[in-house]
Amino acid sequence: MKKTRTVPRVIVTDKLRSYKAAHREVMPFVEHRSHKGLNNRAENSHQPTRQRERAMKGFRSVGAAQRFLSAFSGISPHFRPRRHLMTATEHRTEMINRFTIWDQITGATGQLTAA
Numbered sequence: 001m002k003k004t005r006t007v008p009r010v011i012v013t014d015k016l017r018s019y020k021a022a023h024r025e026v027m028p029f030v031e032h033r034s035h036k037g038l039n040n041r042a043e044n045s046h047q048p049t050r051q052r053e054r055a056m057k058g059f060r061s062v063g064a065a066q067r068f069l070s071a072f073s074g075i076s077p078h079f080r081p082r083r084h085l086m087t088a089t090e091h092r093t094e095m096i097n098r099f100t101i102w103d104q105i106t107g108a109t110g111q112l113t114a115a
Contacts, residue, residue: 019032020034
């Protein structure tokens, strides 16, 4: 919180009792809400930010993750069509077309993989 140089409006924690003492010592003027459901990250896991956060777990630094994700965010939608709007046959055809385009752009069609 020191790096952001801003004072939060509310601090939300779970029911661990030691948080209350730490709150009184560190930020006594900020509202503290202690409730088991308010800080439930599992319920937020479907949001795009959380999905990107999950992808960042394997990186050594936030900068490395950001560099990868900024490039990946332009490529990712190419391989994730809106599946719920099409039938299985349409999806298969669409993915074949998209992978063909990808192979042409990257030049992967002439390369053999070492297996």
